[in-house]
Amino acid sequence: MKSVRITRKVDELGRIVIPSEIRKHLDVEPGTDLEVELRGEEVVLRKTVDACRLCGSESGLSRLDDCYVCADCIKRISELK
Numbered sequence: 001m002k003s004v005r006i007t008r009k010v011d012e013l014g015r016i017v018i019p020s021e022i023r024k025h026l027d028v029e030p031g032t033d034l035e036v037e038l039r040g041e042e043v044v045l046r047k048t049v050d051a052c053r054l055c056g057s058e059s060g061l062s063r064l065d066d067c068y069v070c071a072d073c074i075k076r077i078s079e080l081k
């Protein structure tokens with residue numbers, strides 16, 4: 001998808017509607033978790049991706065309570081003295 005710029009009004013509860021063409025392009029369905037990041041004066045929305053809490057890797061993940069840790073980090077932790 002090429003760069004898209006669409007203006008939406010924020011409602012009284014602080015909500016905006018993500019345009020349907022953007023939702024379709026990113027496969028955002030009702031109930032999809034989105035991460036909201038403040039980057040300077042910009043707000044960035046992205047689909048939440050399971051990733052290692054320590055290094056950000058998205059592969060070889062094991063769940064630990066409410067987060068994930070990758071196999072490489074587990075190995076590094078196990079080698080700590």
Ligand SMILES: [Zn+2]
Nearest residue numbers: 052055070073
């Ligand atoms: Zn890791």
